[in-house]
Amino acid sequence: MPDFKYNGKIYYNPVEFAMDQIGGTWKMPILWRLQKRIFRFSELRKDIPHISDKMLTTQLRELEADGFIHRKVYAVVPPKVEYSITEKGKRAVPIIETIRQYGLDLIAEAGIAL
Amino acid sequence: MPDFKYNGKIYYNPVEFAMDQIGGTWKMPILWRLQKRIFRFSELRKDIPHISDKMLTTQLRELEADGFIHRKVYAVVPPKVEYSITEKGKRAVPIIETIRQYGLDLIAEAGIAL
DNA sequence: GACCAAACTTACCAAAAAGTAAGTATAGAA
DNA sequence: TTCTATACTTACTTTTTGGTAAGTTTGGTC
Numbered sequence: 001m002p003d004f005k006y007n008g009k010i011y012y013n014p015v016e017f018a019m020d021q022i023g024g025t026w027k028m029p030i031l032w033r034l035q036k037r038i039f040r041f042s043e044l045r046k047d048i049p050h051i052s053d054k055m056l057t058t059q060l061r062e063l064e065a066d067g068f069i070h071r072k073v074y075a076v077v078p079p080k081v082e083y084s085i086t087e088k089g090k091r092a093v094p095i096i097e098t099i100r101q102y103g104l105d106l107i108a109e110a111g112i113a114l
Numbered sequence: 115m116p117d118f119k120y121n122g123k124i125y126y127n128p129v130e131f132a133m134d135q136i137g138g139t140w141k142m143p144i145l146w147r148l149q150k151r152i153f154r155f156s157e158l159r160k161d162i163p164h165i166s167d168k169m170l171t172t173q174l175r176e177l178e179a180d181g182f183i184h185r186k187v188y189a190v191v192p193p194k195v196e197y198s199i200t201e202k203g204k205r206a207v208p209i210i211e212t213i214r215q216y217g218l219d220l221i222a223e224a225g226i227a228l
Numbered sequence: 229g230a231c232c233a234a235a236c237t238t239a240c241c242a243a244a245a246a247g248t249a250a251g252t253a254t255a256g257a258a
Numbered sequence: 259t260t261c262t263a264t265a266c267t268t269a270c271t272t273t274t275t276g277g278t279a280a281g282t283t284t285g286g287t288c
Contacts, residue, residue, distance in 0.1 A: 003163070004226055012164060014217025015142045015210065021220060023137070025246070028129045041265055049117070050126060052247065057266060077255045078264035088223070095216045096129065102209045103128025106135060109202070112118055139276070155235055166277065171236060191285045192234040 018095075021066050026051055026059045028096045034069055034085040035093045041081050068092060132209075135180050140165055140173045142210045148183055148199040149207045155195050182206060 001013055011017045022028060029048050033039060039047070045056055060083060063069045068089035074080040085093075107114070115127055125131045136142060143162050147153060153161070159170055174197060177183045182203035188194040199207075221228070 002228060004221070004228055006224060006226055012139075013143060014214050014221055016139065016217075018213050018217035018220055019133075019137065023133065025126075025130065029127060042263090045265095052249095053266070054248085054268090055246070058246095073265095076264095077253080078262085079253090079266075081265065091219070092216070095212060098209060098212050099132050100128050102206075103130075103132035105205070106132055107118070107128055110120060112120055114116060114118055156233095159235095166279095167236070168238090168278085169276070172276095187235095190234095191283080192232085193236075193283085195235065 022068070022092050022095070024059070026055055027063060027068075028099070030056075030059055030063065031068060031085065031089055031092055032096055032100075034083055034089065038082050038084045041083070044083065063089070136182070136206050136210070138173070140169055141177060141182075142213070144170075144173055144177065145182060145199065145203055145206055146210055146214075148197055148203065152196050152198045155197070158197065177203070 003010055003012055004017075005011070006017065009020070011020070022031065026048070029051075030044065033044060033047055041056065041060075044060075045051060045053065048056070060069065060071070064071050066088075067086055070084045070086055072082045072084070074082075117124055117126055118131075119125070120131065123134070125134070136145065140162070143165075144158065147158060147161055155170065155174075158174075159165060159167065162170070174183065174185070178185050180202075181200055184198045184200055186196045186198070188196075
């Protein structure tokens with residue numbers, strides 16, 4: 001597996017590429033929720049603890065640009081915007097579930113109380 | 115899933131915890147190699163493109179501290195140090211494989227030439 | 229006596245990711 | 259006329275992560 005480029009950025013391996021698309025602090029929590037139903041911006045903000053407006057906006061925009069979610073704007077005031085998962089986004093869900101379960105295993109193994 | 119703490123750091127969900135343990139640019143490439151056989155420090159450095167001495171050292175130390183790998187020092191000059199994977203480390207391998215395969219799928223989907 | 233090897237350590241720097249806080253637009257409600 | 263709601267945007271700062279380059283140790287070799 002040689003290096004490769006995408007959108008001007010160099011990647012060393014497929015894992016790095018995957019993590020660039022769905023990694024970071026907020027992308028999996030967002031996809032995890034949109035897998036279940038459509039959310040409005042403010043619903044996501046309420047449902048995801050600690051996330052700020054700015055982080056929510058930027059992560060939603062990146063997920064949209066990479067084709068994982070769809071953004072639907074209603075021309076009303078105050079604004080209404082709905083976010084839904086795409087087919088590509090749905091394919092990420094089993095990966096997230098795998099990592100999540102592994103995380104739970106590690107937590108149990110480390111004896112962390114929840 | 116409430117927040118929880120480990121080694122003074124706060125985590126919001128299991129995915130974040132898992133990625134803190136085996137994520138970052140270098141940990142999976144290292145585990146990926148040690149899964150196959152024992153490596154000396156210099157062998158890893160040669161085998162993993164772009165990694166620097168410093169990054170290799172710090173990532174190996176973190177993986178050791180978290181129980182994923184074992185470090186065996188021979189009291190010779192010049193130094194000889196061997197790294198091997200632990201049982202805990204072996205349990206990470208299927209996760210890495212899953213992410214890797216997903217990354218390959220994304221790369222194909224994006225039409226990236228390798 | 230200078231040099232070499234392996235596996236580091238140290239000091240410093242740059243880039244990326246994330247966080248904080250404040251501001252914006254606009255229609256309708258009070 | 260002031261306030262409220264929603265979905266942002268902007269500016270700035272902090273934290274985290276990663277990178278570069280040089281130095282260290284020590285016994286043996288040339």
